[in-house]
Amino acid sequence: MSEEMLRVEEVSKSFGEVKALSDVTLGLHKGELLAIIGDNGAGKSTLLKILAGVYPPDSGKIFLEKKEVEFRNPMDARKAGIEMVFQDFMLCPDLDVTQNVFLGREIISSQFLNYQIMKKILKEKLKDLKFDIPSTEKKVRFLSGGQQQMVAILRTLVFNPKILLLDEPTANLSAAASEEVMSFIKQLIKTRMIGGIYVAHDLNAIIKYSDRILVMRSGKIAAERMPGETNPIELVRLMRL
Amino acid sequence: MARNGFYVKLLTTIKEKYASIDELKSLTGFIGILILAAAVTPQFYLPQNITILLGQASVIAIAALGEAFVILCGSIDLSVGSIIGLANVVAAILISQYNFSPYMALFSVATIGGIIGLVNGIFVTKLRIPSFVVTLGTLTVVRGIAYIISGGLNIPVYNDEFLRLNEVFYGIPIIFWIYLIALIILTVFFEKTRLGLYVRAIGSNELAIRNLGVDNSGVKNLSFVFSGICSAIAGYVLGVRLGAGYPHSGLGYELDVIAAVVVGGVALTGGTGSLIATTIGAFIMMSILNILVLAGIGGFVQYVVRGIILLIAALAMRRVVAFVK
Numbered sequence: 001m002s003e004e005m006l007r008v009e010e011v012s013k014s015f016g017e018v019k020a021l022s023d024v025t026l027g028l029h030k031g032e033l034l035a036i037i038g039d040n041g042a043g044k045s046t047l048l049k050i051l052a053g054v055y056p057p058d059s060g061k062i063f064l065e066k067k068e069v070e071f072r073n074p075m076d077a078r079k080a081g082i083e084m085v086f087q088d089f090m091l092c093p094d095l096d097v098t099q100n101v102f103l104g105r106e107i108i109s110s111q112f113l114n115y116q117i118m119k120k121i122l123k124e125k126l127k128d129l130k131f132d133i134p135s136t137e138k139k140v141r142f143l144s145g146g147q148q149q150m151v152a153i154l155r156t157l158v159f160n161p162k163i164l165l166l167d168e169p170t171a172n173l174s175a176a177a178s179e180e181v182m183s184f185i186k187q188l189i190k191t192r193m194i195g196g197i198y199v200a201h202d203l204n205a206i207i208k209y210s211d212r213i214l215v216m217r218s219g220k221i222a223a224e225r226m227p228g229e230t231n232p233i234e235l236v237r238l239m240r241l
Numbered sequence: 242m243a244r245n246g247f248y249v250k251l252l253t254t255i256k257e258k259y260a261s262i263d264e265l266k267s268l269t270g271f272i273g274i275l276i277l278a279a280a281v282t283p284q285f286y287l288p289q290n291i292t293i294l295l296g297q298a299s300v301i302a303i304a305a306l307g308e309a310f311v312i313l314c315g316s317i318d319l320s321v322g323s324i325i326g327l328a329n330v331v332a333a334i335l336i337s338q339y340n341f342s343p344y345m346a347l348f349s350v351a352t353i354g355g356i357i358g359l360v361n362g363i364f365v366t367k368l369r370i371p372s373f374v375v376t377l378g379t380l381t382v383v384r385g386i387a388y389i390i391s392g393g394l395n396i397p398v399y400n401d402e403f404l405r406l407n408e409v410f411y412g413i414p415i416i417f418w419i420y421l422i423a424l425i426i427l428t429v430f431f432e433k434t435r436l437g438l439y440v441r442a443i444g445s446n447e448l449a450i451r452n453l454g455v456d457n458s459g460v461k462n463l464s465f466v467f468s469g470i471c472s473a474i475a476g477y478v479l480g481v482r483l484g485a486g487y488p489h490s491g492l493g494y495e496l497d498v499i500a501a502v503v504v505g506g507v508a509l510t511g512g513t514g515s516l517i518a519t520t521i522g523a524f525i526m527m528s529i530l531n532i533l534v535l536a537g538i539g540g541f542v543q544y545v546v547r548g549i550i551l552l553i554a555a556l557a558m559r560r561v562v563a564f565v566k
Contacts, residue, residue, distance in 0.1 A: 054452055075454025090452050092445035094512035095438070103442060104453040112433040 002030040004066075005195050006051075006163055011060030013046055013219075020046040022219040023060070028163065033189050033196040035206045038216035039239050044199045045087070047216075048165045051197070052084040053077030064162070075104060081162030085169045089152040093141035097133060098122055100140055101155045125158050129184070145172040153181065157188070164189070164196040170205070178202075182209045203232040215239055266506045267521040274528050282535040285528075292414060294524075294531050296407075299420040300325070300479045302523035304494065305501040306427050307358075307471025309519040310464035312502050315444040315511030316365060316372035318465060321472040321498050323383035324354050325491030328476025330387045333396040333486025336403055343403040350473045357383060358469020362462035372465075380495065387488045396486035406481040416478045423474065427467070428516045440464055444511020472498075500551040501526045526550060 006028040013021040021043045028034050036044045049055050051062065053071030062069050064080055071077040077084075091100050098118050107114045107121075122136050131150050133143070140148055149172050156164055166185065170178035186209050189196045200206055206213060207227045215223040215238040223238045278285035304321050311318040328350040335341035335349055357379060364375040398404070406415045431437035439460040442450050450457045479490055505522020507514030529550060533543050 052452075053454065073454045074452055078454060084452075086449075086452065090446065090449035092442045092449055092512070094445035095442055099438060099442075103438075103450070104455050106435050106438065108435065113435060113438065 002032070002193070004028065005030050005064070007063040007066075008047075008051070009061045009063070011047070011050060011057045011062065013043075013050060013055060013058050019219050021050070021057075024216075024219070024221055026214060026221060028195040028197060030193045030195060031190050032211045033186055033198055033209060035198045035200070035210035035213045036216055037200070037203065037206060037213060037235060037239060038222075042216040042239070043219040044216055045167055046219075048084060048167050048197065048199060051077065051082060051163075052165055053082070054084075078104070078159070081160075082165065083156035083159065083161040083163070084165040085152050085156055085167060087168040087171060089148055089172075091140050091148055091151060094139060096139050097136045097143075097151055097154075100151055101158055103155070105159065121158065122154075125154065129154070129157065146174065146177050149173055149181070153185075160192075162194055164194060166196060166198045166200075168200055169198070170200070170202075178205065185209075203235050206235070207232070217241065264506075264515060264518045264521065267504065267518045267525065270504065271521050271525050271528070274525055274532075278528065278532050282532055284535050285532060288412075290531070290535070292409060292412075294527060295417040296414045296482055297531070298523050298527040299414065299416045300475045300482070301494070301497050301501050301527060302520055303420050303423055303478060304472045304475035304498045305505070305519050305523045306423060306516055307468035308498045309502045309505070309507050309514060309516055310427075310431075310440055310467045311372070312499075312507050312509060313440050313444045313511055313514055314461050314464045315447065316461065316464070317376065317499070317509075318358075318361065318372065318468045318472075319376040319495050319499075320357065320361060320379040320383055321468065321475075322491040322494035322496075323380045323387065324357055324469055324472035325476035325479060325494050326488060327357075327383050327387040328354055328473035329480045329483070329490045330391045330396065330486040330488050332477045332480045333398050334390065336400045337396060337398045343400060343406065346403075347474070347477050350477050351470045354469035354471070354473025354476075355466045356469070357473075358466040359462060361469070362465035365465065366458035366461050384492075391486065391488040393488055395488075398480065398485055403481065404484055407484070416481055419474070419478060423471065424516060424520060427471075431516050436460060436463060441512055444508075444513075446512075496547060496551065497526060500547060504550060 004027045008024060008026050010023045010025055011021055012023055024047060036047065038044050046055065050057050053074040053076050056072070069080055092103065095103070098115060101122055102118050107117045119136050126133060131154060133147055133150055140151060143151065149170070153169065164185070169185070170181050173181060182205060185196065188194070198210060207230065210227055213225045213227060213230065213235070214221050215225070215235065217239060222241065225235070284290055304325060308318055308321055331353060332346045332350050335346040336343060341349065361372070361376055361379055364370050365372045408415055410418060431440070439450065439455055443457050443460055447457055476491060480486055483490065501523035502519050503509060503522070504525050505514065505519035507519060529546065530543055533546060
């Protein structure tokens with residue numbers, strides 16, 4: 001097993017009376033795609049959002065490359081190298097592809113936005129990744145659902161992340177496009193030795209692409225399985241015990 | 242069949258291009274108004290009338306620049322008319338009673354406008370009260386202050402330097418030059434800076450901006466500050482045109498300013514629009530009112546027309562948004 005790059009220790013989170021996460025502990029290794037499954041309300045998205053700096057945890061610790069980190073906001077997490085693909089994309093439909101990809105981390109020259117450099121970087125990245133996006137100047141609202149999802153994924157990859165958090169990353173893609181995107185992400189994680197945490201409902205895809213599966217129930221890690229040693233029927237049973 | 246497909250694709254591309262250039266929609270409307278003017282009242286094109294129109298439009302257009310920032314953020318500022326009134330009165334008092342130079346008076350009222358805008362912004366972002374309610378409150382408070390400090394009386398200004406601002410320079414009213422300077426500065430800010438980008442991004446998807454770690458409250462506050470400053474400058478410019486401070490000046494201007502922004506193609510839901518389109522919107526509004534005056538149609542009818550323009554613009558925007566979103 002390769003070196004552990006992310007460690008979550010006894011993290012808890014409540015929203016009012018509702019306990020969303022209860023003493024969650026997990027580790028993520030370099031080059032590993034870790035899947036987290038569970039029914040709605042099991043705490044998967046809350047866990048990802050804590051790691052992305054969207055919510056602060058009530059208690060517990062997070063270690064990134066063995067160093068304790070505290071994210072006061074999403075920008076802290078992004079600066080630390082943690083990027084998230086949100087379930088509903090979190091794109092601004094009235095901005096173009098370049099503006100969306102660089103949003104929050106624009107390139108500035110003499111106090112002004114330098115779109116020339118941003119577009120150049122983006123075009124190189126698009127070529128590198130072989131993503132089919134018609135134009136970097138097109139407003140996102142004119143893109144198809146699949147292309148918008150690609151922009152959301154692209155936003156996480158442009159800044160060479162250490163950890164990718166993927167909340168239903170292929171929910172809006174066709175079966176063929178989903179295969180392509182997940183194969184690409186898996187390959188990226190392996191070749192660049194980054195870490196990935198993947199939340200999805202498609203158990204066949206989970207078994208196919210992930211290296212390890214954690215099952216969450218009522219805000220806790222309820223079970224751990226290796227993809228080769230389980231099947232969708234057992235996973236459903238573990239989710240609902 | 243293949244040819245049909247080609248035409249459908251071509252039509253879609255043209256529609257997309259048309260919808261994606263914010264200025265085109267309002268420019269089409271403005272050209273329509275200019276054609277209408279030629280048909281209804283040829284006096285519209287007389288140089289004297291154009292000068293009057295530029296002066297009238299400057300007041301609304303300056304305030305509309307600030308309002309556009311707020312609406313682009315997905316909020317609304319109803320206090321603009323009252324800030325115009327207060328700035329008009331304060332500038333007159335500072336110049337005529339405290340011997341302020343016109344430029345110091347301009348700086349002072351812009352600061353007051355900025356502070357009122359900041360108060361609006363803090364109530365909206367920190368106390369989470371809808372902007373409609375907050376600015377409805379400040380609309381009344383600020384108007385009340387204008388009446389209190391003026392004692393409800395008109396304040397004439399006899400300062401030559403101030404009154405000279407109502408003259409023309411290269412055939413164009415000086416106050417329109419002031420407007421052009423404000424337009425250039427704010428357009429550069431809006432199109433070329435990070436904060437301008439965030440204004441559009443907040444209106445487009447505020448939750449996305451927050452989840453990406455951008456300080457959306459700070460940007461929203463700043464847009465209210467801009468609105469306050471622009472309204473105050475508009476009030477000062479109105480004072481230049483009137484040569485006095487009138488406590489009831491700017492009454493009901495919020496409707497004209499919001500109409501100018503919406504007619505200019507800024508979506509009331511935020512995110513879409515530009516400052517140049519807002520300028521065109523202000524000119525559409527003021528040109529229609531100017532045509533009505535030239536055609537001898539009375540002030541009461543003008544109120545009805547103003548309301549109808551706003552309703553048509555809102556309806557048109559709804560259709561555009563439905564097509565493009």
